[in-house]
Amino acid sequence: MVDGIHLFSLASRKSEWLSVRQATIAENVANANTPGFRARDVEAFRDVMDHTSLRLAATSPDHLLPAQDARVSETRTRDGLAISHSGNSVSIEEELIKASSASREHSLATSVVKSFHRMILQSVRG
16 A cells, blocks of 8 residues: 555655754854864755655646756855855854754654654544
């Protein structure tokens, strides 16, 4: 029954990616005063998913196909950011924004999985 449902696999990958992103953000913040430290960021999740075989499937002719032009714009590069007197490129404000974004994404992913789990339980219970 659940063989064709890839939501849990996708949510697991997103959770792993968010965990790595949070660790990277924490490392950037921890090294904010380290001379010469260069801030890092992880590859965008959509780029990670481009390397996998997980694709949307239309199991009915009534399903909508994904729009080709509905792509997310590219993320900003760190090259344009100011570098402090110590020579590092960490911006505490930007790192806090990234941490907040990662937290919101984690909450959203968790909520989707919980809702989907409840729907499966409802369908099994009848």
